[in-house]
Amino acid sequence: xxxxxxxxxxxxxxxxxxxxxxxxxxxxxxxxxxxxxxxxxxxxxxxxxxxxxxxxxxxxxxxxxxxxxxxxxxxxxxxxxxxxxxxxxxxxxxxxxxxxxxxxxxxxxxxxxxxxxxxxxxxxxxxxxxxxxxxxxxxxxxxxxxxxxxxxxxxxxxxxxxxxxxxxxxxxxxxxxxxxxxxxxxxxxxxxxxxxxxxxxxxxxxxxxxxxxxxxxxxxxxxxxxxxxxxxxxxxxxxxxxxxxxxxxxxxxxxxxxxxxxxxxxxxxxxxxxxxxxx
Numbered sequence: 001x002x003x004x005x006x007x008x009x010x011x012x013x014x015x016x017x018x019x020x021x022x023x024x025x026x027x028x029x030x031x032x033x034x035x036x037x038x039x040x041x042x043x044x045x046x047x048x049x050x051x052x053x054x055x056x057x058x059x060x061x062x063x064x065x066x067x068x069x070x071x072x073x074x075x076x077x078x079x080x081x082x083x084x085x086x087x088x089x090x091x092x093x094x095x096x097x098x099x100x101x102x103x104x105x106x107x108x109x110x111x112x113x114x115x116x117x118x119x120x121x122x123x124x125x126x127x128x129x130x131x132x133x134x135x136x137x138x139x140x141x142x143x144x145x146x147x148x149x150x151x152x153x154x155x156x157x158x159x160x161x162x163x164x165x166x167x168x169x170x171x172x173x174x175x176x177x178x179x180x181x182x183x184x185x186x187x188x189x190x191x192x193x194x195x196x197x198x199x200x201x202x203x204x205x206x207x208x209x210x211x212x213x214x215x216x217x218x219x220x221x222x223x224x225x226x227x228x229x230x231x232x233x234x235x236x237x238x239x240x241x242x243x244x245x246x247x248x249x250x251x252x253x254x255x256x257x258x259x260x261x262x263x264x265x266x267x268x269x270x271x272x273x274x275x276x277x278x279x
Contacts, residue, residue, distance in 0.1 A: 001159050003167035006074040008061070008160065018071045021050045021058035025078030025094065032097040033161055033173045033200075034082055035193070037104035037147075037186040038062070041120045046101060047072065056080060059099040061160060067152030069160060075168065085179040093179050098164055102153050106186055108145035115145045127224055130190040130248035136181050146188045151222045151252070151268065154192065154245060161200045173197045195245040208242040210256075211274040219267040223250035232262025240277060241269075 001016075002009045008016040036059065038046040043064035050058045050072055059081040060073045073079040081099030082092070090096055105124065108115040114123040124147055133143045164170055175193055176184040187193070216234040220227040232255075235241075241253035249272065255265035 001163040003075060003163050006076040008069065008071050008075075008163065016069050016071050019047055019051060021072040021079070022053055023050065023056055023058035023080045024073045025080070027076050028078050028095055030075060030096065030098045030164075030168050031171050032087070032093065033164055033170050034093060034097045034099050034176060034179065035157070035173065035187045035191060035196075036081060036099060036101045036176045037106045037188060037191075038101050039106045039117075039119055039186070040103070041105065041117070041122050043068070043070070043103040046103060059101040061098075061100045063100065063102045063153050063156050063160070065103050065150045065153060067150070067156040069156055075164065082176070082179060084183070085176075087174065087179045097174075098168075098170070100157065100160065102149060102157065102187065102191075104149055104153075104187070105147035106188060108147060110145065115147075117147075127226060132189040132248065134177070134185050134189055136177055136185070146190045146248075148190050148223070148248060149187075151247070154196070154247060157196060158199055161196065165200050171201075173200055190248045192246045192248075195243075195247075199245070208244065208254075210240060210242050210277045211253075212277050213237055213239045213241070213273055214275050215273045217269050217273045219253065219255065219265055219269045221267055223247050223252070223268045225270075227268065230265055230267045232260045232265050233267075235259055235265075235269075241274065243274075246271070 040046050049055050058079045060079050062070045078094050079099050082094045085093040105117040115129045116123045128148050130146045131143045133141045176186045213235050218229040219233045240256040245252040250268050251271045
């Protein structure tokens with residue numbers, strides 16, 4: 001992807017879908033990319049709400065669960081996504097950032113044997129939920145359920161982020177929970193913030209983490225057991241992999257060398273069966 005005239009462009013030169021929100025401010029020189037979850041039940045519902053004159057909220061981009069991206073505010077204009085916020089000596093991050101909303105129900109509660117959104121009352125299967133404490137909670141806090149992001153959303157976030165970092169020289173990628181701690185918890189522990197930040201901003205050592213398998217391990221086409229196993233898997237015990245992204249307990253890996261006659265295996269596996277090389 002590329003940015004042209006403050007609009008997102010696809011590799012084929014066509015503009016990404018654009019549905020203007022009326023909730024936009026003056027011109028800005030963005031320095032940060034802020035990640036949010038919508039907390040709703042669909043990308044279409046979020047887009048409709050951001051276009052509603054009553055909502056008084058907006059974001060520059062909305063990323064659906066299938067990875068489709070809709071732009072709603074030009075990148076050089078303020079969108080109303082951050083609210084009361086602070087980072088370092090800066091306050092009011094709407095004036096300094098590009099806001100990206102990912103279609104995700106966010107924090108979930110256990111009710112009637114199901115994971116349920118407190119906002120929409122929609123339920124989600126266990127395979128779509130990560131159970132983990134939030135990073136801003138005190139040590140020992142009970143874990144909560146969080147709606148899992150899809151691999152397509154993470155890939156789209158990276159593709160958009162690469163274009164934005166290159167065009168605007170952004171200096172960091174932050175969560176809403178970084179700039180408004182105590183008030184906001186999005187994007188939550190399932191979003192692989194450290195991996196996304198490392199890919200967009202550059203690793204400090206430029207060396208991906210390397211692990212080896214502690215058991216025979218299937219590498220799948222997506223982050224979950226329901227996705228198809230890739231050719232060449234299961235990986236034998238002791239196979240080395242490089243970790244590309246961490247999405248909860250499911251990690252995207254690049255298998256080192258040829259395995260079972262197959263080269264260039266890149267996919268998702270459960271991190272339970274990976275241990276750091278050298279241990």
